[in-house]
Every structure is written in structure tokens, then in C-alpha cells.
Amino acid sequence: MRKVLVLSLIVLIFSLGFAGLLEEIQKRGVLRVGQDPGYMPLYGTNEKGERIGFEVDLLKKMAEILGVKIEYVIVNWDGIIPALISGKFDFILAGMTITPERALKVDFSIPYLTIGQTVLYNVRKYHSPPTSDELKKMKNLKIAVQLGTTGEFAARRLFPNAEIMTFETMDQAAYQVALGRADIMVVDSIYAMYMADKYEQLASTGELLTKEELGIAVRKGELEFLQWINTFLRWAKVSGLIDELKEKWNVQAE
Amino acid sequence: MCRRSEGGMKGFRIARRLLTAAGIFALAAVGYVLIGKVYPFNWGLVLRYYRLFLMGLFVTMKISLISIVISFFLGLLFALMRKSKIEFFEDIGGLYVWFFRNTPLLVVILLTYYGVGTIVNLDRFWASVIALSLFEGAYITEIIRSGIEAVPKGEIEAAKSLGFTNFQVFASVVFPQSIRIALPPLIGQFVSLIKDSSLASIIALGELTMMARQVGTRTLASFESYLIVAFLYIAITTIISTLGRYLERRLAIP
Numbered sequence: 147m148r149k150v151l152v153l154s155l156i157v158l159i160f161s162l163g164f165a166g167l168l169e170e171i172q173k174r175g176v177l178r179v180g181q182d183p184g185y186m187p188l189y190g191t192n193e194k195g196e197r198i199g200f201e202v203d204l205l206k207k208m209a210e211i212l213g214v215k216i217e218y219v220i221v222n223w224d225g226i227i228p229a230l231i232s233g234k235f236d237f238i239l240a241g242m243t244i245t246p247e248r249a250l251k252v253d254f255s256i257p258y259l260t261i262g263q264t265v266l267y268n269v270r271k272y273h274s275p276p277t278s279d280e281l282k283k284m285k286n287l288k289i290a291v292q293l294g295t296t297g298e299f300a301a302r303r304l305f306p307n308a309e310i311m312t313f314e315t316m317d318q319a320a321y322q323v324a325l326g327r328a329d330i331m332v333v334d335s336i337y338a339m340y341m342a343d344k345y346e347q348l349a350s351t352g353e354l355l356t357k358e359e360l361g362i363a364v365r366k367g368e369l370e371f372l373q374w375i376n377t378f379l380r381w382a383k384v385s386g387l388i389d390e391l392k393e394k395w396n397v398q399a400e
Numbered sequence: 401m402c403r404r405s406e407g408g409m410k411g412f413r414i415a416r417r418l419l420t421a422a423g424i425f426a427l428a429a430v431g432y433v434l435i436g437k438v439y440p441f442n443w444g445l446v447l448r449y450y451r452l453f454l455m456g457l458f459v460t461m462k463i464s465l466i467s468i469v470i471s472f473f474l475g476l477l478f479a480l481m482r483k484s485k486i487e488f489f490e491d492i493g494g495l496y497v498w499f500f501r502n503t504p505l506l507v508v509i510l511l512t513y514y515g516v517g518t519i520v521n522l523d524r525f526w527a528s529v530i531a532l533s534l535f536e537g538a539y540i541t542e543i544i545r546s547g548i549e550a551v552p553k554g555e556i557e558a559a560k561s562l563g564f565t566n567f568q569v570f571a572s573v574v575f576p577q578s579i580r581i582a583l584p585p586l587i588g589q590f591v592s593l594i595k596d597s598s599l600a601s602i603i604a605l606g607e608l609t610m611m612a613r614q615v616g617t618r619t620l621a622s623f624e625s626y627l628i629v630a631f632l633y634i635a636i637t638t639i640i641s642t643l644g645r646y647l648e649r650r651l652a653i654p
Contacts, residue, residue, distance in 0.1 A: 224617045231439070251620045290604075294617030311524075311604040312614060322604075325518060 167371040171236060177214045178235040179205060182223040183315050187340050187395040188241045200395040201239050207387060208378055222314050224294035227251055230365060238363040241334065243296040255362040255375045258388060260400040262354030263300040266331040266338040268323050268347055275351040281305060290319040290328035300356050301332040324348060339398050439623060446624040449615040456611030457632055463528055463607060464594045470533035475540025482545050500538035506599050508535050513603045528600035536593045543589060547582030548574055580651055587644030591637045608632060
């Protein structure tokens, strides 16, 4: 009897000392999410300075269920995983592709969107959409990418002879294509389609160079929190919330 | 000012410096071990990308050396303009210094690349060189100007009364002295220039900082790659400062 008491006391002390992140967030009343400046239509800032987008709406639902407010911590994409590890925010919901390399540093949720890398090009430069085979044969091909994205990795792998220009944000890289300073941009298909709709000089080839799944990243070992996120995502899929938001933001992905 | 006697004191000074170095090293080692408990260092992974660091180092050296030369001559030119008796030149010099000392370098780089660069089609390297040279040139103007002003007026008058032409006064009396006076702050400005060149990563120039960020995102070991980059910057700038001190001693008027 005494042994059981002591043991349960020890368990109690430990569980108090190591209150889970989920509990901490609810106590704190704030859900801190890490994102980079913009990846429309998933997230970005409107003219009034408010965060908008598919993932922002998903976050709002998450915060509503948890009964907390959202705090956006905006960092550069190339620093987003180190920032998560060092505790600057609770998780990353920023259109991050699940890769086994990243999974060595962070834990991923179940995927919520399936996308692919595609080519964004300037219609003044190419009269018909350039295929990847044509692009591979091109000499002095200049490719703009966002630093540290799967777009950068795919561009290096698929176009080894091209010059890769790495920019801090997606918009900076896309701007190079619009200006004609880069020939193409290799980027997530959702973003390429969004930009092609928005700017008449830009178009997407629509050819998927890769297939990737987007997931939420949490610090290694935050398993209870990850479990809750997975439950939330599964519910969001089944209840039709994801489909509803996809339609609202015109997200063309599976 | 009383100078300490050389000899006996010198040995003591070396011992003191060694002790300080050992102390700092021990502190760094303890810090490293403590950080290593939270953040698992993975040097092997980062060092596999040593070629990228070397490429970045090369670009940083190239951009810095070219900009040092151009900014020095720009500084000399505008310093002479500021000291000119022709008011128009004086105003131009003043305007130049006023503009570039009151604009952040980052903005100058963006203006050069996206503004001027789009009209005359500058590539990233030359846009960075021009921005850095113009920016640092403004500071060098002021350094050289104060060097010129520090030359005693009596000497100029003496030279003139000996029948020196204006050019001769400048070339053999003012310039050699003002350069000696300006040398220490000039070297300091060149060291700043090397460090400031890291800002060119904003326009995707593949210099040292950009390469470190690329390695950081590819290996997800950013701490290691930033430490390497800090060490490389310290190495270059220390070499420049040491060269500067040597030059100072060589040129000193005994």
C-alpha cells in the first residue's frame, strides 16, 4: 500500500513538473504559430495587416476549439525549424512539406494537403508552357527559388546545370520572374496557380515535377500535442472543413 | 603620457594575454558542452558542404576587394570635391555624403538592384559592388576629409611660399600626411565593408552568409554553419586589420 502511495506521488510530481504543451497553451491562453512572411493562398498579410489564408482559417478553428488566441511569430523560412527547436513558437503551420530529412529535427502531423513542385514562368518569355525536358536542355537557365524550400531542392536535383538564385521570401523569387531577371521559379503548385491567376504576365506550366504532402511540425517529443493536432486534422478532413476552405481560397490541391 | 618600459614588461604582457586566451577558450568549451546537451552538434554533416563555404568565401573576398578599391577612390574624389573652392563641387560632395550616410545599406542595395539595375540591367554581383562602393565611399569621404583637415595650415602656407603649385602642395605635402592620419579609421571602414557585404544576400548573391544559410537549410544544422561563417569572417577581417597595422608602422613618420 505504502509503495503504491509513494509511486503515485512520484508520478504526480513528475506530471506536474512536465505539464504537456497542450495544457501549457490553454493555461497561457495563446497559441503561438511559426510562419514566414507569405505563401498565398495558404497564408499572407492583407492590406490592413491582418493574416489571411487557408491555413489562417484552419488555425482560427484550432484556436476556437482550444479557447485561446493566436499569436503569429514571423521568421524567415530558412530559420523556421531552428526557431521551432529553440521554442520561439509551439508549432509550424506554414505549408511545410513533410520530408524524412526534416523529420530528423521535428515531428510531423498527418498530411492535410497534397501538392507538387511546378514551374512558374513569364508569358512574355515563353510563348507556350516550357516542359521540364525543354528546360533541362536550356543553357544558362536562371531559376529563382525560396531559400530552404523543397522548390530549391527540386530545382537543384532536376536542373543541375542551371543557376539557382535563392531568395528569402516566395514573393521576392516570383518577382524575379515577373521582372525577367530569372527565367523560371520552381515552387509549390498552389502558389504558382495563385500567382498565375493574380498577375497576367505570370503563368504556371501545371506540370508536377514532384509529389509532396504538407504537414504541421512540432518539436521532437511533443507527442501529446501532436496527437491532438492529428485528431484535429482528421476531424477537419472528415467534417468537410478542409474542403470548404479549399473552395473559399481556391486551393487547387488534393 | 608615460610609456611602460619594454623588456621585463613584455614577457608579462604575453603571459597575461595567453592566460586571457586560455580563460576564454575554457569558457567557450564549457559553453559548447552545455549547448551540446540541448542541441546535438553535427559537424560532419555541415563540413560535407565545405565547397559551398569556399565558394561563398571567394565571392565575399572578390566583392570586398573590388569595393574597397572603388570606395577608396570614390572617397578620395568626393573628399577633394568637399574641400574644393568651387561651390558647385562642394555641394555635390556634401549631397553625396548626406544621401549615403542617411540611407540604410540594405535600401541602397535594393535600390541599385531593383531600381537602377532594371534600367541598365546590372547583374547581382555588380549591383552589390556598386551599392557597397557608393555606401562605404561616403564614410571614406569623411575620413579622408578629416585627414586633409588635420594637416597643419602652416605647412601648406610654407610650401606655397616656397613656390609650390597647388597640385604640388597637395601631392607632396597634404596627401601623404592625410593618408597616414586617415589610415587607422580607413582600415576600420574596410573591415566594416567586408562585414556589410553580407547584406548582399538579400538579392540572392551567393556570398559567404548566403552560402551558410543554404548549408543551414540543407543540413538543418544552422548553428554549426553560422559558427563556421562567423569564424571565417573573423579570419578575413583579422588579416585585413593586421595588414593595416603593419602598413601603419611601415608608413609612420619616424
